[in-house]
Amino acid sequence: MTRPLIVGLTGSIGMGKSTVAEMFIRHGVPVFDADAEVRRMQRPGGELLLAIEAAFPGSTGPEGVKRETLGAQVFGDKQALARLEAIVHPAVAAHRAEFLIEHGGAPIVVFDIPLLFEKGGEKQVDTVVVVSAPADVQRQRVLARPGMTPEKFAHILELQVPDAEKRAKADHVIDTGVSHAETEAEVVALIERLSAGK
Numbered sequence: 269m270t271r272p273l274i275v276g277l278t279g280s281i282g283m284g285k286s287t288v289a290e291m292f293i294r295h296g297v298p299v300f301d302a303d304a305e306v307r308r309m310q311r312p313g314g315e316l317l318l319a320i321e322a323a324f325p326g327s328t329g330p331e332g333v334k335r336e337t338l339g340a341q342v343f344g345d346k347q348a349l350a351r352l353e354a355i356v357h358p359a360v361a362a363h364r365a366e367f368l369i370e371h372g373g374a375p376i377v378v379f380d381i382p383l384l385f386e387k388g389g390e391k392q393v394d395t396v397v398v399v400s401a402p403a404d405v406q407r408q409r410v411l412a413r414p415g416m417t418p419e420k421f422a423h424i425l426e427l428q429v430p431d432a433e434k435r436a437k438a439d440h441v442i443d444t445g446v447s448h449a450e451t452e453a454e455v456v457a458l459i460e461r462l463s464a465g466k
Contacts, residue, residue, distance in 0.1 A: 272377040278384035279399030282410035284444030288399045289380045291455040298371040299378040319355045385429045398438035401445035
């Protein structure tokens with residue numbers, strides 16, 4: 269039985285990965301969004317609430333996970349972050365496996381994984397697409413986000429594999445430092461190439 273070609277989509281913060289993921293969806297490619305899945309499991313009634321509350325008391329409430337409270341409990345604490353990841357990652361992996369079964373007939377599927385290289389996820393995909401933009405464009409986008417500070421941005425960058433290294437490891441690079449139309453044309457051309465390579 270054949271299975272879809274699995275594309276790992278990644279990119280550093282502010283590089284436009286979500287925009288590119290939406291373009292894949294628009295052109296008929298199913299996308300598994302790991303971050304969205306985590307948010308769904310942390311909403312009111314979400315399957316991760318009890319385990320997260322047990323590990324991090326006070327981090328959940330009627331609104332689900334209190335992201336800022338939980339963030340404060342794990343920010344800069346590698347052991348706390350590892351405890352949280354031990355709760356979240358297996359659940360995400362299980363949902364990803366279900367997604368793959370559900371879309372088993374598709375020629376291509378995309379796994380949208382922000383920390384693909386950081387967590388060794390590139391071994392679980394067939395080809396890697398890195399979304400990239402010039403550093404000044406990235407900085408401008410990120411600092412425009414609510415609640416973002418230069419310090420927070422610097423800390424996030426420290427945790428991520430540098431963009432240049434991601435591009436060097438990528439099988440394909442999508443440039444988002446250009447117009448939306450140009451980026452979308454790159455995505456469409458890539459889908460065609462990947463489909464032809466099956």
